[in-house]
Amino acid sequence: MSKAAEQSHTAGGSVLDQVGENIIHHVSNSSLDHPLIQLPHIWGIDLSVSKHVLMLWIVAVLVACSVIIPIRKYLQQDKPQPKGWMNVIEAVVKFIRDSIVQPNVGSKHVDTWAPIILTFFFFILFANGVGLLPIFDILGAFNRFILDIHAPPPGVEDHNFINSLLHGGATVTGNFNVTAGLATITFFAIMVAGSRTHGFINHWKNLAPPGLAWPVYIILIPIEIIGMFVKPFALTMRLAANMTGGHIAILAILSFMAIFADMFHSTVTGISVALFSIPMATAISGLEIIVVLVQAYVFTLLSAVFIGMAINVHH
């Protein structure tokens, strides 16, 4: 597959060295020095388009076409009657609104907070799912074996758009910067929720409930403040690590073929390891599908819980 193209691409080193680099290459962003589209720096921030930025746009277009546009067309009917795909969307929206948003936020505020929770869920679900599809690997294999475009010899880096497009991972939520952005939205949503319900100052006063002995406050307030930052940080790392970890596991198992073939210097060993390696990689890919759904659900659930904790302050 494209692994062969890349192994002739890195200069020298045994297979073991190349494998580690290859795996990290497949889950991280494209090279930041040579982005896909070079855009100017604005106030010191490099706006160039890297692989993950392109995937963000692709996921956004996908969500818009699959979810937003059908919902708008459905709502414009005279008597809305869902059919087909709209049924699925309605079932998902109902599930999230009734079992995630409403128990946590309370029925008074459901309509305020349901949209952002639903947005989180659909975006993370689609972003995780698109990361599982090996589109760019198939394109790379197509390039290499059918169109017969060989990788440049080691040392010569060919940095055009297509080449940068094929390198780097497609899982945009595996990049912890992306999930940090999502967690920042949750961080501010918690503050907005508390401020709108109780008033700006009361939201901060609610961190330390009244009626406790005063030495407790000395410990409680720093812990609450640290907790305020740790909760979105945990959201970030949980999603990013789950996505990256699954991909690294699949790639590592597939790399066993190359490693064993190199260790025993025979192709037959490599092919017979494939009899073990490929079913196992398939099984872990199946597990990855479950992880994709679960991680979208967990991020959504925890955001709703944290927002609910800011609105209903009962310990």
Place this chain on the structure above:
Amino acid sequence: MENLHLFGVGLALGLIVIGAGLGIGRLAAAAAEGIARQPEASDKITGAVNLPLFLLEGVAILGEVFALLIVLMK
């Protein structure tokens, strides 16, 4: 001797798995017993188990991330 950190990481990962396995196993056992006693409360019990389950899993994943960082950054 210069790869001693790898030994530490291996040990750490094993301990993480033991911790997560014990914790989540206890949660699952309590949930199963609760549902066995009162099948009509099964939705509520599942809802109550969900949140701690994923918090525990998140802790385990965070540990694995730091272990991976130790391996990669020596």
